[in-house]
Amino acid sequence: MNDTRADRPLQIAVTIDDFVLWDGVPAVDDVSPTDTTRSVAKTLNEYGLTGTYGFSHTYRLDNEPEHMAAFDAWAEAGHHLGNHTHQHAPLRWMSDDAFRNDFEIAEKYIGHLIEAAPSKYFRYPMDMSSGSERRRGEVEEYIGARGYRNAPITSWFSDFAFIVPYFRAVTLGDKEFQAQIRNLHVSTAVDMLYRHADTARTLFGADAPLIWLVHGTPISRDTLAPIFEAFLERGVEFVTLDEAMKHPMNFGMPPCAESFTNHLQRFALAAGIPKPELDLEQLGEIINFAPIPGIDTMSTYEEGLFKPLAKRVGAEYDWDWS
Template identity: 30%
Template sequence: MRVVLSIAVALAATAAQAAPKPMIAVTWDDLPAHSALPPGVTRVEIAADLLKASADAKAPAFGFINGVQTERERASTPVLKMWREAGQPLGNHTWSHPNLAALTPDQFTAEIAQNEPMLKDLMGDKDWRWLRYPFLSEGDTPEKRLAVRQWLAANHYKIASVTMTFDDWAFNEPYARCMAKGDTAAVAALEQRFLDGAAAVADRSRAMAKALYGQDIPYVLLMHAGAFDARMTPRLFKLYQDKGFGFTTLETAQKHPFYQTDMDPSLPPQPTTLETAMKAKGLPAPPNPVDLKALENFCR
């Protein structure tokens, strides 16, 4: 009996070791400046903290830029060179972060093109032809979505997908307000909500992937280059590591078949989020565990 039990334990351990680690590609939107700044914090300090946390965790950090911010906040401009000097890539998040639903396809693609000279200068001969849609919006009509995708295909772009997001952007403004008021208890509550939300959404994304594929896919995590993100990223990365995740590049993650139509926008559009893929198969998506309403009331 003991021998049989020992064999079973050994087999279980071997299976656990053989199971591939779920992987996350971490992407950072809104470089070089996102959301409000707490007193005494600079964009350069935020970028330095994000890059250090990424290096410490060996988590590649693909950044997506809005060039207009170098005009609106000139002190943020060094962030983009810092990102490149750290060996991290940059891609296109449009010039001024408009919602495609409010523009024509031609207006929107002009926004993408306006960002390109800056990306060419920063990236040199490296691949910068990745687009992250602002607000993750591909427009308000199928025709608009298709027109922009055709332009992207003709201009050799890939689309940066999102298969994991816990609305980290929504924590940055409350954090700035709470720091301005010196409300340390509220900041601690924000920290707990941030980590709890990240953990719950990681479980949610995995549940959807397993419902669709019977196993994990490589996940693309959406983050934002804000002050609270910089404060929390070391703890966030540890949370993911403690949950068994490893980190990978965006390009490697999106080699999975789930991302095929974002890697080649000339293909007929298919669901490109786990939620829409679930809906297309008639499966219910788990509810979003992040309470955005509660965040609005912090330190008002």
């Protein structure tokens, strides 16, 4: 991956989503969510990133209460929790009452840990706040009345796409494949950070503090340190979520969009400029890496995660990857 843009110092607030991964997504056999959470939390602490906010849905606690240990381990390591709803379903798939109920179920599980944080944050599942300005406004009023602020995502690198390929590489036992995809994970993180930074600079006339997302996955556990090293080599400064939230890019609200887009990408769409995203060739390289018959990346997500989720919340399956 050739990044021709000049590296420059940037400020980013690191956030971690879904360290208890969604049911239906394959996991490396010897890695539990609690193991991954402890490892990610330890790496954050080693780089001075104490007090990092994590946003993890709570649905798996219904049937697998042992995963509460991951939430506890996150807090015990000195990090903070926000509300990410219970089932991790997009707002547009749920009625107003159902969405609020989902929010409150998550509070029942981890509200005591959320209350221990210096600020109360909420993150929409997939950072998707519906195609309806009215409905999003009502949600914003609802969470505001409960003392929360929306913590959006203004930089990501589609790291969810690496979960199944990394599982395949580990399953195959091919050390070279595993090293290759870890290196790709790191280089993609760097590349997409600067693509988002360039977009923010175009939109706002100067660099803005980015709220950066990575999921708590086995591959993140194994690559977070080299990602941070690559960032630091380029002059990245880590800031707190509270500090990043002072910038209007992060507390302002772009128009809603139906597609799978983050907060900054929606600002770009509204301004009529290209949104920062992986091109199809890059995405294809990732999702097709280390193939195993019967374990297709996109089919795994659609059949194992999104379609069952839609059925569970009583929604027609409707997903726009663009």
